[in-house]
Every structure is written in structure tokens, then in C-alpha cells.
Amino acid sequence: MATHFKDLENNRLYSIATFLDPRFKDLFFVNTNTLARIKADLEHDLRLRRFQTRHETEEQDEAQPSTSTGVSNEEVLTNTTDASDIFFSAFDKLVRERRKSRPAFVDRTLEITRYCQDLPIERKDDPVLHWQSRDYPGLKKMAIMYLAIPATSVPTERLFSKAGDIVNDRSAQLKTLKVCVLLYLTQGETIIYDYHIIILIILVVAAVVVVVVVVVIVVVVVIVLVVMVVVVVVVVVVVVVVVEVVEAVVIVSAAAVRVVV
Numbered sequence: 001m002a003t004h005f006k007d008l009e010n011n012r013l014y015s016i017a018t019f020l021d022p023r024f025k026d027l028f029f030v031n032t033n034t035l036a037r038i039k040a041d042l043e044h045d046l047r048l049r050r051f052q053t054r055h056e057t058e059e060q061d062e063a064q065p066s067t068s069t070g071v072s073n074e075e076v077l078t079n080t081t082d083a084s085d086i087f088f089s090a091f092d093k094l095v096r097e098r099r100k101s102r103p104a105f106v107d108r109t110l111e112i113t114r115y116c117q118d119l120p121i122e123r124k125d126d127p128v129l130h131w132q133s134r135d136y137p138g139l140k141k142m143a144i145m146y147l148a149i150p151a152t153s154v155p156t157e158r159l160f161s162k163a164g165d166i167v168n169d170r171s172a173q174l175k176t177l178k179v180c181v182l183l184y185l186t187q188g189e190t191i192i193y194d195y196h197i198i199i200l201i202i203l204v205v206a207a208v209v210v211v212v213v214v215v216v217i218v219v220v221v222v223i224v225l226v227v228m229v230v231v232v233v234v235v236v237v238v239v240v241v242v243v244e245v246v247e248a249v250v251i252v253s254a255a256a257v258r259v260v261v
Contacts, residue, residue: 009034013149016041020143022121022130039112046111046138111136162186177201 009015009031018024019038026035114136121130131143150156166182167174174182177200 012041013146017146017149020139020146021127022118023123023125023127025120026116027120042112042139042142043109045142111139115139159183177204 009029015029015034015038018028019026019035019042029035118134121127127147128144131140131147134140136143163179163183166186167179
């Protein structure tokens with residue numbers, strides 16, 4: 001453990017991903033300089049990748065049509081009878097100018113500080129769902145980007161190894177659908193396919209169901225026909241036997257009358 005993980009905090013990817021995981025944050029960093037370096041890296045990334053959305057909001061505000069009626073300040077002062085309206089109008093203007101003049105790094109720093117002050121979530125909670133419910137526009141995008149990275153490549157390597165065992169020199173003519181089905185059966189878990197493969201699987205299943213239904217209908221019809229033929233044959237046989245019995249009775253009766261006479 002000490003050999004393989006001694007420099008783990010120096011790995012920028014691992015350290016930032018750990019810090020952005022709301023289950024761990026800065027709980028397990030041993031080096032005191034690691035947290036400061038992570039914060040500096042995050043501020044740098046927020047600036048370069050433009051994850052901070054405050055400027056986009058300001059641009060949208062500027063693009064919206066102004067609600068001003070085109071009345072000059074002198075006319076407003078002349079026509080306004082309520083002194084509070086004049087005061088709060090100047091106050092709102094001062095706030096807007098202060099917001100525009102506020103440096104972007106202040107928002108980035110406050111966002112990181114607020115995140116550090118939040119309590120860690122439970123270990124079994126989903127960190128991605130937690131980030132989606134938080135109001136950190138810049139860190140949220142970075143967290144989803146970092147937390148989406150697989151922690152290990154073992155499952156992917158195992159899948160490729162299994163695919164190499166299936167598609168070899170003796171089975172190079174296998175279709176894509178069959179390879180996917182075989183991989184699914186060997187892995188025992190869901191595999192994400194391309195949409196056209198999913199559609200192909202649905203069509204194949206539907207075709208199989210239709211064929212089965214048609215076969216069942218044909219079998220039922222054949223059974224009904226066979227039963228009808230058997231019934232007809234039995235009826236004919238019974239009629240023939242009855243006719244022969246009647247003829248025999250008539251012949252015997254005629255012979256008995258002749259003997260009596």
C-alpha cells in the first residue's frame with residue numbers, strides 16, 4: 001500500500017476528483033499543501049474553461065430589451081412625487097454597477113469556500129445526484145466531468161479480452177448482433193449498444209414472436225381439420241354399418257316370410 005499509493009495526493013486528477021466527491025472532500029488528505037493546490041487548480045480551471053456562468057447571465061441581461069421608457073433623469077425627478085422611488089432607483093443602479101465591476105475570481109473563490117463549508121454526504125449517497133441539486137454552477141460542471149471518469153479500467157479491459165476470445169480466427173464471420181449477445185451472456189450484465197443494434201434486436205424478437213404465433217395458428221388449424229376429418233370418417237362408417245344392418249334385417253325378414261308361406 002505504501003509503495004503504490006504514497007504519491008497519490010500528488011496526482012492532480014485523483015486529488016481533484018476526491019475533493020469534488022462530496023462524500024470525501026478534504027477529509028483524508030495528509031499533506032497540508034494538497035488542499036491549497038487543489039483550490040488553486042480549480043480556480044484556474046474555472047477561469048480557463050469558462051465554467052463560471054455569471055458572465056453569461058450578464059450577457060443575457062444585456063441582450064434583454066430594456067424596460068426603460070426613454071424618459072430622462074430630469075423628467076423622472078420632475079414627475080416623481082414619491083421620494084422613496086428616487087432613492088431606490090439610484091440604489092438599484094449602484095447595485096448593478098457594483099455587480100458588473102465585481103471580479104470573476106471572487107465568485108470562483110466564494111463558490112469553492114461554500115462547497116468546503118458544506119457537510120459531507122453519506123457514503124452510500126450518489127455524489128452526482130447531490131451535485132445536480134446544488135447551486136454551484138461552475139463546480140457542478142467540473143464535478144460531473146471529473147466524477148464521470150471511471151475509477152478503474154478493469155471492466156473495460158475484461159470486456160475487450162472476452163470479445164477477443166469470442167471473435168477469433170475461427171469465428172471471424174460472426175455478425176455484430178451475435179457478438180453483442182454472446183458478450184452479454186458471458187458478462188452477465190447490461191452492455192450499452194449502439195441504437196441501431198438495439199433496433200435490430202427488437203426487430204428480431206418481434207419477428208420471432210410473429211413466427212411463433214403463425215406456427216401456433218397453423219398447428220391449431222391443422223388439429224381442427226384432422227378432428228373434422230376423423231368425425232366425418234366416423235359418421236360415414238356409422239352410416240354404412242347402419243345401412244348394412246338394416247339391409248340384413250330386411251333380408252332376414254323376407255326370408256322368414258317365405259318360409260312361413
